[in-house]
Amino acid sequence: MNRLGQLLFLSISLFLFSCGGNGKPSKAMLPPASGRPGEMIIVMDSTQWSGELGETLRGTFAADVPGLPRDEAMFKMNRVEPSKMTRILKMVKNLVFVVTLDSESAASRRIRSYFTAESLERIKNEPELFVFTAEDEFANGQQVMYLFGQTEEQLISSIRENAGNLRGFFNQAEEKRLENTIFTGRNTLGLTKTLQEQYNCTMNFPFGFQVAHTYKSPEGSRGFIWFRQMNPENDKNVFVTYVPYRSESMFSQENLIAFRDSVAINQLFGDPDRPESFVLTETTVPYIPVTTQQLTFKGKFAVKMRGLWKTNNISMGGPFVSYAMVDENTGRFYYIEGFVYSPGKPQREYMRELQVILNSFQTTEMMKEQESSTE
Structure with missing residues (x-):
């Protein structure tokens, strides 16, 4: 305490x-x-x-x-x-x-x-x-x-x-x-079910989110799924990705940024009609640096990262928040993130909503531990 x-x-x-x-x-x-x-x-x-x-x-x-x-x-x-x-x-x-x-x-x-x-x-x-x-x-x-x-x-x-x-x-x-x-209105239970059946994790979403893009490697060791809610006021996004866990060095800020960019370049496009426009981490704004924080996420070691993102052609940008953690049961390194695009508008409450969605994330191991604790 x-x-x-x-x-x-x-x-x-x-x-x-x-x-x-x-x-x-x-x-x-x-x-x-x-x-x-x-x-x-x-x-x-x-x-x-x-x-x-x-x-x-x-x-x-x-x-x-x-x-x-x-x-x-x-x-x-x-x-x-x-x-x-x-x-x-x-x-x-x-x-x-x-x-x-x-x-x-x-x-x-x-x-x-x-x-x-x-x-x-x-x-x-x-x-x-x-x-x-x-x-x-x-x-x-x-x-x-x-x-x-x-x-x-x-x-x-x-x-x-x-x-x-x-x-x-x-x-x-x-x-x-x-x-x-x-989470008490019309929830998108189908998205949660997709995550659980295909990605060994769960997350709750409010009404309006849809799957924007998915990827799984042929052998299943790497996976990615992107959820998006677009409306005139904002464009809210959440994605979950995983790769095999290799070492503790994956949690360093430098490696987390590099990992994020490697995923974003291949999977996150700025314009659905222009796949060549991709998302990158903004690391050139000195007064808004990327920050990381070690913490406990539902009983597991995790690193929280905050910062700004931009498209490679600098046509779009905004804030993001993410968590990185390991599911020891599957040997997977999970990276989950929420980011928003809402130029010229206050974004505090949009990011708070994405934070709440990320907080609902559970890996296979977390789900099993929760089930055993309620028995």
Whole structure:
């Protein structure tokens, strides 16, 4: 458990009866959370918002989304004075309350009134406590975060130290909401079945995706399948490819880019009527570099890669996100990717949808492990 996870666990007993309180309506009785994806309301003192604490919060939640062709904030932040928090505003999907004990403003006193005397005493005595989260506090489908500290300086330090985890909390909430939306309608179950029967893996797709191109080597050791959803606003793409796993060096950034390009040159065409127009990784834009990150994907070692793509004639381009991993059961090195073409338009939410689709991926080994764990 990471440090933020530990603090959230410790905080549960601190606020279990102070923020939500006894007599809280059941989830079924709550109104649905409101607001657009990626929006967030911050409730705090105006002086602190315009100072270093507010700057730290903006640097945390309004940081640029990595790997996009132009600047887009992770969250659109709107500050609201505590005295102006109406019932409607309390129903937003992402809500953050911020307060420090050293602030004596009317706004800070109002926020502190949400806390019990025991809670405030514990904050005074345990400086490591700075965050608590609550689900469905005022609306169904809502995530609420309370950020607090003995002093402003102390809270600023805690937020900076845990910025990635704080962002991750709300990013995961956004992805979960999106997953509940795109996978509950008319899903393309035939695509999932094709993957399972012919490529030893599965992935869920929302309605509108179709197979654009497939390839399998004669002996079956290499495979590729490209799924595409085209509409006037955007062109969303997902592909899955595999080759025999050879060595750990396949996971290096240099080799991943080389592997991606070798696949794209032969299988990803920019224009269906012009197969000679193919896709390449964009590595010449210094302020938007290709980045890689080692992580665990459903219990397996994986490398996540982000960056930009372009066609060889530079007529098209956009962002991509991918994962590379090994299915030990089949000895295959899998590479899965989502990329989008939507020139001149915000692309954060398109990439979030592709991220959710990629998150549904499972190899043969993952499927077997999941089945055994449910028995």
